[in-house]
Amino acid sequence: MFDSVPTIDARSADELLAQGAVLLDVREDDEWAAGHAPRAVHVPLGSISKGELPPGVEQGSVVVTVCRSGMRSAKAAKRLRSTGADVRSLDGGMQAWAQAGLPVRRDGGEPGTVA
Numbered sequence: 001m002f003d004s005v006p007t008i009d010a011r012s013a014d015e016l017l018a019q020g021a022v023l024l025d026v027r028e029d030d031e032w033a034a035g036h037a038p039r040a041v042h043v044p045l046g047s048i049s050k051g052e053l054p055p056g057v058e059q060g061s062v063v064v065t066v067c068r069s070g071m072r073s074a075k076a077a078k079r080l081r082s083t084g085a086d087v088r089s090l091d092g093g094m095q096a097w098a099q100a101g102l103p104v105r106r107d108g109g110e111p112g113t114v115a
Contacts, residue, residue: 010100021062035112
């Protein structure tokens with residue numbers, strides 16, 4: 001169903017972020033509040049329109065979408081591809097991010113969890 005959306009693993013995504021890519025977290029507010037990647041931009045999937053870049057994403061940016069497991073982020077990536085954005089979906093979502101040992105934080109900076 002989402003085979004036209006390129007995916008990326010957590011470590012490779014972290015490397016792209018270090019090079020200036022945007023990590024777009026498309027989970028719901030309660031999931032975000034429980035824990036997220038420190039450099040992520042939060043825009044729930046329902047707020048992402050086909051053909052439009054969401055707030056926090058500039059034209060020409062490399063974008064990595066992320067959700068809990070990878071399904072919603074694939075949908076978001078598909079919507080963003082219609083803008084011409086260079087976008088990938090994080091394979092395995094925040095679960096894979098945490099399993100790779102990458103940081104998960106709450107808004108105050110304290111350790112978070114993947115909800």
